[in-house]
């Protein structure tokens with residue numbers, strides 16, 4: 416991990432309260448794995464004092480983050496201009512585990528709820544690079560809030576969307592879409608599910624995976640302070656005791672968590 420002053424190459428609003436930022440951070444771009452995150456100092460002053468965690472959304476020569484404005488830090492971030500410099504510490508956390516070579520044809524199902532899409536585009540890109548069949552399910556409240564559909568479609572043709580209000584794609588929660596997809600795309604090979612989104616959604620997907628005996632890796636977006644395992648502020652209860660979301664996570668095997 417490195418603490419760098421990164422130049423902002425782009426900071427663009429891409430939807431209702433959603434922004435994409437590209438940062439000149441070649442070391443992080445070279446070393447980050449899907450599911451890892453960076454701690455970003457949103458403000459030059461002491462307020463807010465703490466850095467904020469953001470998933471590595473995509474990497475090329477730079478890194479991208481995708482964020483939603485929810486409070487002071489993200490509001491300040493959204494007002495940054497191209498050319499401004501910000502403190503970025505990363506890459507942090509463990510990242511997703513990609514399937515190893517195995518008998519048969521493993522398939523990955525990626526499930527994104529709302530801003531939970533942020534860490535999953537890079538994952539979809541890496542899975543398809545490894546020639547792993549990848550299906551993506553995106554859930555959003557309504558049509559205007561669907562994130563990354565085009566980016567996911569660049570990685571895999573199998574992208575399905577659901578909206579709670581039925582304004583686009585299937586109507587209902589993404590867990591309902593998950594059930595539907597499982598019925599129509601049975602696989603005799605191993606299935607690995609990767610999921611990020613609101614807590615209730617993670618739990619619901621984890622339950623379905625447990626019934627089906629699928630491995631399920633969840634990205635937990637706990638509140639964090641230091642981001643490097645020093646403050647113990649992000650403890651998560653697991654079957655093997657308390658773990659730190661920033662250091663042992665943010666990716667956990669759903670079966671390990673005490674929900």
Ligand SMILES: Cc1cc2nc3c(=O)[nH]c(=O)nc-3n(C[C@H](O)[C@H](O)[C@H](O)COP(=O)(O)OP(=O)(O)OC[C@H]3O[C@@H](n4cnc5c(N)ncnc54)[C@H](O)[C@@H]3O)c2cc1C
Pocket residue numbers: 452463467468469470471480481482483484485486487488489490530533534635636637638639665
């Ligand atoms: C590992 C990790 C990766 C993340 N990746 C992304 C990402 O890619 N894009 C993105 O938009 N957000 C992401 N988040 C959440 C992001 O860190 C928070 O939204 C951000 O810190 C809020 O800062 P703020 O100062 O704007 O809001 P604050 O003023 O701190 O809080 C405003 C509101 O947001 C809530 N909030 C704060 N932190 C979180 C959190 N971690 N999860 C859910 N709600 C929170 C608060 O309870 C409060 O209601 C991630 C969090 C973690 C732990």
Ligand code: FES
Pocket residue numbers: 638639640641642643644645646647648649650659660661662
């Ligand atoms: S945020 Fe400090 S230990 Fe995890």
